[in-house]
Amino acid sequence: MTAKQQAILDAALQLFAREGYAGTATSKVAKTAGVSEGLIFRHFGNKQGLLDAILEQGREHAKQAFAKVVMEADPKKRIEKALEVPYTINQRDYELWRLIYAIKWQTQQYDNSMYDPVRLVLTDAFKQLKYADPKAETELLLMYLDGMATALLLHEPDNKAAILEALKQKYDL
Amino acid sequence: MTAKQQAILDAALQLFAREGYAGTATSKVAKTAGVSEGLIFRHFGNKQGLLDAILEQGREHAKQAFAKVVMEADPKKRIEKALEVPYTINQRDYELWRLIYAIKWQTQQYDNSMYDPVRLVLTDAFKQLKYADPKAETELLLMYLDGMATALLLHEPDNKAAILEALKQKYDL
DNA sequence: TGTAAGTAAGTGATTGCTTACTTACTTAAA
DNA sequence: TTTAAGTAAGTAAGCAATCACTTACTTACA
Missing domain, CATH: 1.10.10.60 (Homeodomain-like)
Incomplete structure (x- = not known):
C-alpha cells in the first residue's frame, strides 16, 4: 500500500x-x-472496487471491536462487554462507521451473517444464565447495540454514561 | 393532487x-x-423538491404512529404502547420508512427534534414509575425502537414476537 | 561497473454517455 | 379565452472509465 x-x-x-x-x-x-x-x-x-476496499477495512475494525466479547469466558462479563461495544468505537473511526451504516440501506443484500460469531457466544451466555429465551435475548441485545451505535454516530447524546447504566441494570449488571 | x-x-x-x-x-x-x-x-x-414532498408524507405517518403513545394516560400502558410502535408499521409503508432511514445517514442535518413530544410523555411515565433516571430511560427506549425498526425493515427476524416479549419483561410488563 | 530491459506508479487529456433542468409547444377544462 | 397540465426535444455540465504517455526504480548480464 x-x-x-x-x-x-x-x-x-x-x-x-x-x-x-x-x-x-x-x-x-x-x-x-x-x-x-x-x-x-x-x-x-472501478468505483465499486474503491468502495469494496474501504468496506474490507471496516470488516476488520468490526472483528476487532467484538473480539473482546467473544474471548470473555464469564457469561455475565461477556454480556457486559457486548453492551459496551458501541462506546469502545474510536472517534476517528466514526466516518468509517457512518459509511457502513449508510451503505447497509443502499445495497439490497444486507450481510447480517457477519455477527453470527457474536450471536453464538451471546446465546450461550444467556443460556448459562437461565434466561427464558436465549435467542430472543440475543437478537434484542443486538438491536440495542444497533440503536446505540446509531445514536452515537448521528447525534451523540449528552447522557451516554447514564444510558449505559440504565441498560446494564436491565441485565442485573 | x-x-x-x-x-x-x-x-x-x-x-x-x-x-x-x-x-x-x-x-x-x-x-x-x-x-x-x-x-x-x-x-x-427540482429533484430535491420531489424528495421533500415524499418526506413530508413520511412525517405525517410518523405522527400517526406515535399518536396512540402520546394519548395513553396510564404510564405502564404508555411504555408498552411505545415498545409496540415498530410492530404497528404497515408492511406497505416499509418502502417509505426505508427511505427515511436511508436519508438520515445521507443528510448532515439529522432532525432528532421530531420525537420530542414522545420524549416528553415517556420521561413523564418513567418519572411516575419511580425509575432512577427517567431521561436516560427515555433515550434508551428510543434507541431500542430505532434498532427494532432497523431490524424489521432490513431483515425481518423470525422470532419478532419473542423479542418483544423479552423486552417487555425488562419493564415488568 | 555500466547499461539495457522491464515494471509498477502515476499523469492528464479525452471518451461516450448520463445527468438535472429548460424551452417551445400542445391539450383540456372552467 | 385564460390557465393549468402535460409533452417532446433539447442543452450544458458532469460522470465513470480509458487512453497514450512519463517517471522512478529494479533487475540481469556483457
Whole structure:
C-alpha cells in the first residue's frame, strides 16, 4: 500500500461518508487525495472496487471491536462487554462507521451473517444464565447495540454514561 | 393532487428507497411513473423538491404512529404502547420508512427534534414509575425502537414476537 | 561497473454517455 | 379565452472509465 493509495482510500472514505457513494464523483476523490483521477482506476479497478476496499477495512475494525466479547469466558462479563461495544468505537473511526451504516440501506443484500460469531457466544451466555429465551435475548441485545451505535454516530447524546447504566441494570449488571 | 402527480411520488419513493436518492435519475422516475420528465419539474420544482414532498408524507405517518403513545394516560400502558410502535408499521409503508432511514445517514442535518413530544410523555411515565433516571430511560427506549425498526425493515427476524416479549419483561410488563 | 530491459506508479487529456433542468409547444377544462 | 397540465426535444455540465504517455526504480548480464 503506497502513500497515494492510502490517500485515495482516506479521501474516498471521507467523501462517501459525507456525500454518499453515488453522490461522490471519482474526480472529487482524486482532487481531495491530491492524485490524478486515472490512478484510482489503476489501483482499484472501478468505483465499486474503491468502495469494496474501504468496506474490507471496516470488516476488520468490526472483528476487532467484538473480539473482546467473544474471548470473555464469564457469561455475565461477556454480556457486559457486548453492551459496551458501541462506546469502545474510536472517534476517528466514526466516518468509517457512518459509511457502513449508510451503505447497509443502499445495497439490497444486507450481510447480517457477519455477527453470527457474536450471536453464538451471546446465546450461550444467556443460556448459562437461565434466561427464558436465549435467542430472543440475543437478537434484542443486538438491536440495542444497533440503536446505540446509531445514536452515537448521528447525534451523540449528552447522557451516554447514564444510558449505559440504565441498560446494564436491565441485565442485573 | 392529480393522478400523475401521485404517480410521480409513488415512482420516486420506490426508486429512491431501492437505489438511493443520488443514484436515481429523474428520467427514470418519469419513465416508471409513465410521465414526461418535464412534468416532474413543473410540479416539484427540482429533484430535491420531489424528495421533500415524499418526506413530508413520511412525517405525517410518523405522527400517526406515535399518536396512540402520546394519548395513553396510564404510564405502564404508555411504555408498552411505545415498545409496540415498530410492530404497528404497515408492511406497505416499509418502502417509505426505508427511505427515511436511508436519508438520515445521507443528510448532515439529522432532525432528532421530531420525537420530542414522545420524549416528553415517556420521561413523564418513567418519572411516575419511580425509575432512577427517567431521561436516560427515555433515550434508551428510543434507541431500542430505532434498532427494532432497523431490524424489521432490513431483515425481518423470525422470532419478532419473542423479542418483544423479552423486552417487555425488562419493564415488568 | 555500466547499461539495457522491464515494471509498477502515476499523469492528464479525452471518451461516450448520463445527468438535472429548460424551452417551445400542445391539450383540456372552467 | 385564460390557465393549468402535460409533452417532446433539447442543452450544458458532469460522470465513470480509458487512453497514450512519463517517471522512478529494479533487475540481469556483457
